[in-house]
Amino acid sequence: MPKFYLFYLIPFIVLVCTANSCQTQNGSTWFAIRDRENRSVFRLNDTLHLEISGSKAGRIADSAEWMINGEAIGKGLHLDLPALEMGLGGKKITTRVWQEEKEFETTAEVVILSDIEPAALAYEVINTYPHDTTAYTQGLFYKDGHLYESTGRKGESTLRLTTINGKVLRQATLPDDIFGEGACLLEDKIYQLSWKDKRGFIYNMNLEKTGEFAYPEPFDGWGLSTDGRYLILSDGSHLIRFLDPRDSMKVVRTIEVFDDEHPVKLLNELEYVNGILYANVYTKDYIVGIDPASGKVLLEIDLAGLLPDKAHYKGFDKYNYVLNGIAHDPSSGHFYLAGKKWPLLFEVRFSKAGAMAGR
Incomplete structure (x- = not known):
């Protein structure tokens, strides 16, 4: 299937010392980190075979201590490091090197990709329904036969309860200066994000606002879902954060989302279903299914042409x-898919068939 992502270029680094910590004599670097196979990009099932190269005054280093992102991981001039222990994404490897009781520091960066090719899923349209073309859909979830939809744009942002056929039954309106984003339901509370305002809103099931919360870090709000314990938030990058609503929205962990080739950026609306985190890729008719434990992309669904x-x-x-907009009906297993100001809502079924099912 075609890849529809915007990527940053994976740096084929350059396992060398940093400018402030490397020391040189007669124009030559004394010590550096080197992979024995001269690689800087690895897969999750690879093992890195690292060593300290270089010398000073004809003498190699006496000893070294290795760290990843500041955490000690081993000692010695050689290190065999399973990529699985680091996890997906960009990692900074640092070594403190000693020679004749003098200490030197050198760093290198590596990238860990997924070790699997995502499965390609097909889709079948079960039904179509009218959708409000004034609704700039930012979030969507299903509950008891109805849809809850969060809409965006300043002066147009709302949280609304609708029928499947698009009739608005109840609505809460955000202040005109707020750009609404994703929303989800957790423990009978509806949480809704804002885009740039670094705060979110809490409602009861009647869409009555009961509180607000501040973002614990300076990120943007994009998509929002839940695994039943934590809020799961995207910010438009390839990062997914898990927030604890019982502890001041503390970020308990962050994953980087990668397939077997690239980081998957522009992650937007989210829906957690049976251990898989489904995500829209912004500006594309494309959904990825993510392993929420590791960040691996497990599956891909190309929805190009869904809206004719x-x-x-x-x-x-x-x-x-x-x-x-992705909402899951657990009783049927079907998904409801929406778009920003689309005239139609689609009820679809995903399958592992090799080609797109009939529409």
Whole structure:
């Protein structure tokens, strides 16, 4: 399947010393970190074979201590390090090197990719329903036969309860200066994000606002879901954060999302279903399924053409009115998929068939 991501370039580094910690004599570096196979990009099932190279005055280093992101992981001039122990993403490896009781420090960066190719899922459209074209969909979830939808844009942001057929039954309106983002339900409380305001809102099931919360770190709010214990938040990058609503929204852990080739950036609306975190990739008709423990991309669903061109109305902005909104009905196993200001809502079923099922 085609990859529809915007990536940063994975640096094929350069396992060398940093400018402030490396020392040179006669223009040559004394000590550096080197992989014995001269690699800097690895897969999660690889083992890194690292060593300290270089010398000073013709003498190699006496000893070394290894650290990853500041945490000690081993000692010696050689280190065999399973990538699995580091996890996915970019990692900074630091060594403190001693020679004749003098200490030197050198660093290197490596990238760990997933060790599996994502499975390609097909989709089948079960039904279509009308959708409010004034709703700039930012979040969507299903509960007891109804949909809860969070909408965005300043002056248009709402949280609404609707029927599957799109009828608005109840609505809460955000202040005009707030750009609404994702929303989810956890323990009979609805949590809704804002985009740039570094705060979110809490409602009861009647959409009555009962409180607010501050973001614990300076990130943007994009998508929001829950695994039944933590809130799971995306910020438009390849990072997913797990927040504890019982402890002042403390970030308890962060994962980096990678497939077997790249980091998957622009993660947007989220839906946690049976141990898989589904995510829209912003501006693309594309959904990925993520392992919430490791960040591996487990599956990919190409939804290009889900909204046919004939459904575009006058003023439809195909560059901004994109797929966004994933809700799961546990009773049927079906998903409801929406888009920003789309005229239609789609009830779909995913399958492992090799090609797209009939629409």
